[in-house]
Amino acid sequence: MPQVSERLAALSPSETLAMSQKSDELKAQGIDVINLSVGEPDFFTPDLIKAAAKKAIDENFSFYSPVPGYLSLRKAIANKLKRDNGLDYSPAQIVCSNGAKQAVCNVLLSIVGAGDEVIVPAPYWVSYVEMVKLAEGTNVIVTAGIDQNFKITPQQLEAAITSKTKALILCSPSNPSGSVYSHDELQGLAEILAKYPNITVISDEIYEHINYIGKHASIAQFEAIRDRVVIVNGVSKAYAMTGWRLGWIAAPQWIAAACIKLQGQYTSGPNSIAQKAAEAAYTGSQECVETMRQAFERRRNLMIDLASGIPGLKVNHPEGAFYLFPDCSAYIGRSYKGKRIEHSADLAMYLLEEGHVAAVGGLAFGAPDCIRFSYAAADEQLIEAMERVKAALARLD
Ligand code: PMP
Numbered sequence: 001m002p003q004v005s006e007r008l009a010a011l012s013p014s015e016t017l018a019m020s021q022k023s024d025e026l027k028a029q030g031i032d033v034i035n036l037s038v039g040e041p042d043f044f045t046p047d048l049i050k051a052a053a054k055k056a057i058d059e060n061f062s063f064y065s066p067v068p069g070y071l072s073l074r075k076a077i078a079n080k081l082k083r084d085n086g087l088d089y090s091p092a093q094i095v096c097s098n099g100a101k102q103a104v105c106n107v108l109l110s111i112v113g114a115g116d117e118v119i120v121p122a123p124y125w126v127s128y129v130e131m132v133k134l135a136e137g138t139n140v141i142v143t144a145g146i147d148q149n150f151k152i153t154p155q156q157l158e159a160a161i162t163s164k165t166k167a168l169i170l171c172s173p174s175n176p177s178g179s180v181y182s183h184d185e186l187q188g189l190a191e192i193l194a195k196y197p198n199i200t201v202i203s204d205e206i207y208e209h210i211n212y213i214g215k216h217a218s219i220a221q222f223e224a225i226r227d228r229v230v231i232v233n234g235v236s237k238a239y240a241m242t243g244w245r246l247g248w249i250a251a252p253q254w255i256a257a258a259c260i261k262l263q264g265q266y267t268s269g270p271n272s273i274a275q276k277a278a279e280a281a282y283t284g285s286q287e288c289v290e291t292m293r294q295a296f297e298r299r300r301n302l303m304i305d306l307a308s309g310i311p312g313l314k315v316n317h318p319e320g321a322f323y324l325f326p327d328c329s330a331y332i333g334r335s336y337k338g339k340r341i342e343h344s345a346d347l348a349m350y351l352l353e354e355g356h357v358a359a360v361g362g363l364a365f366g367a368p369d370c371i372r373f374s375y376a377a378a379d380e381q382l383i384e385a386m387e388r389v390k391a392a393l394a395r396l397d
């Protein structure tokens, strides 16, 4: 009997996408579900970006692009890195892919092999640990709970480093916690990393612009480790372009070359029209980014208020991204109609089936006591959703 490979059998499906799909299935049955599971802006792609894509079609950008993306896009990204982050990169150090998701996976497949360890701070975005498994590496999870605002300390980082450590995956602003590392906190981590020259830092900055503490800080800004940092970013979140599938890395030359070789064999350059749209996003007016950021900040404040009014939820004050990640451990071990809630994934399923609100249990993010609500939804929906959550939680025995 033919079977999938061991590599595939060991892989878990994406919980964020799975919960969203379940929510869609219930909606298709006519049930009024509020979907706060998948993390994507609810805004439409700004008009100037859509116009650039239409123009690209008319101008026949219909051929294969270079594998790392058009030079004009990579120049626009290099200019963005200078403008927004004060960092100097040449277009040759930039590789564009089918979303930041592929960008992270490319890097891991390029540098991690059997026996290599990758330090992944928890809570983590679901896909990191699965990608490390795909690369046949070993995940070394470093846990930071809500009591430390979900951020690891330099001491925790150093304690996790061994002679086999190949990479650290850092995500700030963070999915799923919304936590943001300050400049000083990053400096503390960078000082440790400076002592270990074999470690590459994969710095996922896809939520860069969805930041409520002012300026974004990147760990690539620290000279001592700069040549070992790979910045991952893309247009999905900042420009409401999740479906366009365009992400990128800014990397040391040897990692960029490795990703180009890899991508050249299994996907080629990303979609040509999406590339022209992304170029317009980076070179055009940035007003839309700030408008959306302000809306997310308002909703963040609303969600903190709403969730704080639900007995038993422990809520912190996320400083970025569009997720609230309360500790819901007070409800673990409770039951409904005789069925016990064993962990946060069970709780998320209960909220979906009985409360008609889709969220994602923290188990998939390495934080089984927490639950993730994406607040990239209209204010009225957020209010209604949290009322439903409150009522459903109150029904638990
Ligand atoms: N990194 C993080 C932390 C994310 O939340 C996402 C969202 N899907 C991605 C990477 C991938 O983004 P995309 O592939 O849409 O560019």
Ligand code: GLU
Pocket (backbone or CB within 6 Å): 014, 016, 017, 037, 038, 039, 040, 101, 125, 126, 127, 175
């Ligand atoms: N990153 C988003 C999320 O965490 C999109 C879904 C995904 O790609 O996992 O919900």
